[in-house]
Amino acid sequence: MTSETMPETITVREALRDAMAEEMRQNPNVFLMGEEVAEYQGAYKVSQGLLEEFGSKRVIDTPITEAGFAGVGVGAAFGGLSPIVEFMTFNFSMQAIDQIINSAAKTLYMSGGQMGCPIVFRGPNGSAARVGAQHSQCFASWYAHCPGLKVVSPYNAIDAKGLLKAAIRDPNPVVFLENELLYGQRFEAPPSGSDFILPIGKAHIERPGKDVTLIGFSIMVGYALEAAEELAKEGIDVEVINLRSLRPLDLETIFESVRKTNHCVTLEEGFPYAGIGSELSAQIMEHMFDFLDAPVLRVTAKDVPLPYAANLERLAIPRSPEIVQAVKNVLYNA
Amino acid sequence: MSPKNLKNSPHSPSLENLYKAYESMYLIRRFEEKAGQLYGMGLIAGFCHLYIGQEAVVVGLQQAVTESDSIITSYRDHGHMLACDMSPGGVMAELTGRSGGYSKGKGGSMHMFSREKKFYGGHGIVGAQVPIGTGLALAHQYKNDNGICFTYMGDGGSNQGQMFEAFNMAALWKLPVLYIIENNLYAMGTSLDRHAAVTDLSTRGSAQGIPGKSVDGMDYLAMREAALEAASYVRSGKGPFILEAKTYRYRGHSMSDPAKYRSKEEVEDVKSHHDPLSILEAEILRQGGDKDHLESITKDVKKKIDEAVEFAKESPEPSEGELFTDILV
Missing domain, CATH: 3.40.50.970 (Thiamin diphosphate (ThDP)-binding fold, Pyr/PP domains)
Known part of the structure; x- marks a missing residue:
């Protein structure tokens, strides 16, 4: 550029x-x-x-x-x-x-x-x-x-x-x-003018794709986009949803995406137990069961208090390689 | 407790004022007795904390409240609502969980509000109302509306960390807030000397340099005078003030508390010698008041309470559609 x-x-x-x-x-x-x-x-x-x-x-x-x-x-x-x-x-x-x-x-x-x-x-x-x-x-x-x-x-x-x-x-x-x-x-930069606002409760599709839906928020959206680039090289077309809002959830956007891709991986930096991914998979399971070709997978932090040591910290927090692997797992059940 | 001679006080109230105070205190007494009965009949459920014995505190304080002021308290709140002129029927209907209640039946005994009367609750978490009241005071200062916030708590609540946090900010920013500690000697079942390292609760703000005063909370005249003085201090822009009202609750902490942590004799002694209604009645008669007039007041109040009970029984339960309303604006 x-x-x-x-x-x-x-x-x-x-x-x-x-x-x-x-x-x-x-x-x-x-x-x-x-x-x-x-x-x-x-x-x-x-x-x-x-x-x-x-x-x-x-x-x-x-x-x-x-x-x-x-x-x-x-x-x-x-x-x-x-x-x-x-x-x-x-x-x-x-x-x-x-x-x-x-x-x-x-x-x-x-x-x-x-x-x-x-x-x-x-x-x-x-x-x-x-x-x-x-x-x-x-x-x-x-x-x-x-x-x-x-x-x-x-x-x-x-x-x-x-x-x-x-x-x-x-x-x-x-x-x-x-x-x-x-x-x-x-x-x-956001559009100029002080009246620019984004509605709460509406997710944003950061990258459209047809093979698998990645749903994340905050910093995980960046890692999801990295993973999507990586997977594109292997011919896997990833849709990345930036939730923006966690309550209320934009279920419509999520369901529409899953209806199209039939595969879903949720992403968060929080603990796995009763996390946002748990809620997302429950919602998708309850409402989109017939559209799923594989169980929803969750990428989360590990179920441990975050360690200080650099190597252990790297293991505890999910980053794009882990997302790439999860996408392959959900697609091929590998 | 001898009635104080306030003839020479600049705050000395008229006989008319004393009649009104008596009416207000008797209304609270009678309301709470009825609430206790309805609880026994199963028409009121859950937690229900009665104010009987403490009536002079809130009615005395109310004398210092102006239209710009706000009021907030904890869960022993029925008396405060009646004192700020909320309708007894609306309060009683909330206790019975009916649509005619102040919160449409969705709040209950501990959670009632009236924006119209600037009564901001009714809060069920002990001590949580203290920072909230301090924030209401911040709003008064920010809007420069001449209001002050009357923030009530109990002796039990005065041990909460967030009370000290709020005191610090109120003193630091000179917020217009009058803190009232209603010391009824028991934090649920734990007596004052077992829960407070320093039992003079008027000194609760000493670390933050907040002045305080202890008052006989069973004596309307003393309460009224202290309230006027304290409110005028706060209104002058000097920052917060603490009033410790030494009072007593006749009933248990809540309806489910048999109050075995204190003797019957102790309760009877207060009832016979320090009852706030009896003290005020004696003062009224001493000032040449009319016993018949007092009787007509009690008669009117009883009628009002009967009407409130009737309303609270007749008002329908909230419609099922109410389950999902008022979650978000």
Whole structure:
């Protein structure tokens, strides 16, 4: 590609920042709170420049106090504001999961529809690199399990911006699962104009194909695309679905793809037990049984706390070679 | 407990105010007694935490509430809802799980709300309402609407880590929040001296520099005066304040608690010597109030409660279609 035809690119980090900045410009009730979001510009620099533009009333550094500030965010949302609560990583959201589930997700129902909670909980989820078990878990299935929440997980810059803007505008609590390793990656820039949003609940076919369906989200979409390139060399035509949204799930897109390919492999960085792949295979089995030529396979992290040692970490987290092998297994039952 | 002579206090209430307070407290007492009966009859189920004995706390506090303010509490919430003028029928119908309840029957005793009355629940997880109330205060400050948040908790809830986390942020950001610790001496079955290293709960915010005060929560006049002072402190922009209301619940923690962790004599002593309704009645009579008027108040309240019970029995159960509504906006 020559420089003239090169599309404009931005990093996921910039896309997330732009999404917040645009929504904060449009709605004075949107504010950001979390650890190091203001003066430090974000532990991962996602909130770069926001303090300068919006001031300390709307970009609030909190103490290290996850249960407390998640609850404060929920209260502010009940009180008519639209908070964005950043967790430095979703591993720390375990301190606050009671507020997310019991307060944010359930109160609308328990109040007979009176108490909406327009709040976004966002931050990096899943494993980064060499940070050990306590900082490396994927919580997608934990949050997707619960009615009353929407759960979103972007892959590229378009996803990041379009989905975060949609999440901030959504009147419901949204858990927004980012990925630290993707923050610095460059992708095609989202369409310009502050009204670009992506609907929550809609998956995206990143690569159409006819032989096998790969369903992933977040960083696994990138590995799926790598695997698809590799498999194309062997004449295997892979369709890659980027889920974008984990609750609600876009079953229509998934089913349509499986109806066409008759083979499916699910991908995630989370543990296998009761994971997103478990839900996907159950849904496909219940609704698409007659269209399957082989059982759905799951590619997941290994069922162990993530080890620190480089070699063991490589074994624990799934990457494209494992996906390539899984596709061959599902196609040839090898 | 002798009635305090507040004649010279700037906050000294009128006889009319005392009658109203009596009515409000008696309404709560009678409502809770009825709720207990309906529970016994099987019309109310699950968890049901009665407020009997603690009436002076919330009615005293309510004197300091303005239209801009918000209120939030834990699961012992019936009294708070009645005090902020939510309809007894709507509350009772929620207890019976009917469509006419404040949450259409989908919340129950611990989960009721009224945006109209700025009552934000009704929360079932001990202590979780404290950061939420602090967030409501943040919203008041952010919108600059002159409101403050009345955030209630019990002595049991005052041990939760998230309470200290919320205190820290409230003090740090000078949020307009009045924390009320209703100390009824028992965290379910564990007495105060067995659950709190420091039993003076007004000092719960000392590490965060939050001032606090202990008040006789059985005495409406004392409660009212302390509430007005504390609310005016919070309203002035100085940040949070803690009021410890020393009170007592006559019934068990919930309907399923026989309360064997305390003696009958202890309960009887409070009922005979420190009952909030009796104390207020004595004060009314001391100020030249009319016994007949009090009787007419109790008569009206009984009628109101009978109507509430009737409504709660007659209101239909929620339609089956309600199962799948109100999950998302």
